[in-house]
Amino acid sequence: MEQQFIEWLKAKVGSDSRLDVGNGDDAAVLRPPAGRRTVFCTDMLVEGVHFPPAPDYDPFAVGQKAVGVNLSDVAAMAGRPEAAVASVTLPRQGGQQIAERLLEGMLAMASRFDVRLVGGDTTAWDGPLVVNVAVLGSVAPGTIWRRDAARPGDLLLVTGGLGGSLRGRHLEVEPRVEEARVLSSAFTIHAAIDISDGLTLDLSRMMEASGCGAELMLAEIPIHADAVEAAADHPEHGDPLARALGDGEDFELLMSMPEGQATQLLQAIAEGRLAGWPGTPLAVIGRVLAEPGLVAVAADGSRSTLAAKGYLHEFS
Ligand SMILES: [Mg+2]
Structure with a gap:
């Protein structure tokens, strides 16, 4: 299922001029904007802590939030967000459906702010949904x-x-x-x-x-x-x-x-x-x-x- 999922994700995300290498390789390679510093942050959301336990959450909304909270942190540094990676631990039961809605929510929030989802990792277990997103951005050195x-x-x-x-x-x-x-x-x-x-x-x-x-x-x-x-x-x-x-x-x-x-x-x-x-x-x-x-x-x-x-x- 994982390979299938990566193919689905690659097709959804598309290409970006800010990337030398995008989704599908061992890691993504970005071209840093000239003269700017890198801003980097991460945030984890856990089912039952940051959003209600199943079946009371909408994975789309969770995906939007997982990206949105990181964008909020980048904004608070006066940064411009550029790329994101997502790591997801899915419940074994219904995981595929959750993953698709979750990713759609992440992509919806990311595309609103011109942020590219450049990679990630998925695992499955018998526990609740756990989502971690990290965002990379840039900031002008004088205005941090x-x-x-x-x-x-x-x-x-x-x-x-x-x-x-x-x-x-x-x-x-x-x-x-x-x-x-x-x-x-x-x-x-x-x-x-x-x-x-x-x-x-x-x-x-x-x-x-x-x-x-x-x-x-x-x-x-x-x-x-x-x-x-x-x-x-x-x-x-x-x-x-x-x-x-x-x-x-x-x-x-x-x-x-x-x-x-x-x-x-x-x-x-x-x-x-x-x-x-x-x-x-x-x-x-x-x-x-x-x-x-x-x-x-x-x-x-x-x-x-x-x-x-x-x-x-x-x-x-
Ligand atoms: Mg903060």
């Missing part, structure tokens, strides 16, 4: 967005809306690749991270890495409609704001940039003259402070300590 370079006085900006992703958005990742491309080519961003484990947790990671702290203006947090609905269904898990602050898998960009640059950026978007901007909402949610820790600023100006909350993969 690290998480450890935020500076006191920077404004904090976030794309999209936050919270309640478990209502379905966590499987429909919208990687902010285009947003990162436009922003990195025209503005100075000191630091960035993609929000995968929750706003306050990922913000605290960025601030700790940068040796800074931050204040968040609670009234400015963009709360997703999913967070409002999730809070109505399960009020015991927090109100919409708490969900926007702590729910994971938003896959939005959190950026730290000089105030003057942020002002110019917001003006350019408001006046519709930021070429290539996909129309994604962008909100200023706070400011970087010299003192470590997170501070919540309420609408009336009162300040309180904010605990970093989010999703952690615990192990011992």
Whole structure:
């Protein structure tokens, strides 16, 4: 079955001018774009952990997510994704059908962002579906967005809306690749991270890495409609704001940039003259402070300590 599958995949993927050798050899060979650095990341999804157990998941959606979460990481480095490899461990029962839908989902997400699936590996076992994707991309050396370079006085900006992703958005990742491309080519961003484990947790990671702290203006947090609905269904898990602050898998960009640059950026978007901007909402949610820790600023100006909350993969 494996050889058949590789032939099917080769026919689906096609050729690409960025490749000296594509699918079907021992390894793929890429032509690195002149003058750019290589960005490289990987992410694993496990049935029952990152998506519901069978038969409650759609392999197509899992394939899209497996590629999408990696594209989100590349975008958070201001990178341009170019190629991907996928390793899949299939359940023995129904594996072939799952594999085809899974690959179709991967290819759908990859082709939206001009990313080529250049290889992979499949195995089968009596356990659940496990999918690992690695993505290669490139970035201009002067514009790499690290998480450890935020500076006191920077404004904090976030794309999209936050919270309640478990209502379905966590499987429909919208990687902010285009947003990162436009922003990195025209503005100075000191630091960035993609929000995968929750706003306050990922913000605290960025601030700790940068040796800074931050204040968040609670009234400015963009709360997703999913967070409002999730809070109505399960009020015991927090109100919409708490969900926007702590729910994971938003896959939005959190950026730290000089105030003057942020002002110019917001003006350019408001006046519709930021070429290539996909129309994604962008909100200023706070400011970087010299003192470590997170501070919540309420609408009336009162300040309180904010605990970093989010999703952690615990192990011992
Ligand atoms: Mg990340």
